[in-house]
Amino acid sequence: MKLRILEILDEQQKTKYWLYKQMGLSYQNFNKMVNNQTESIRFENIDALCQILNCTPNVFPLK
DSSP: OOOOHHHHHHHTTOOHHHHHHHHTOOHHHHHHHHTTOOSOOOHHHHHHHHHHHTOOOOOOOOO
16 A cells, blocks of 8 residues: 555645644654555554545555
8 A cells, every 4th residue: 555645745735744743643653654664554544644634545456
C-alpha cells in the first residue's frame, strides 16, 4: 500500500506539521507513515487520516 499523504496535504494547502499535530502520534512514527517507510499501519490511523483529510482509502490495482 502506498499512502499519498504529502500529495493530499499539498492539494489542501496544509502542512505536514499541521497533520502531525492533528494525529497525535510520535514524530518518528508519523514521519515514517507520511514518507511510506513503515511496514504496517493501524486501521485506526488510516481512519484518523481519512477523517482529518476528508478523504477515503482507495485501492488501485498494481501495474
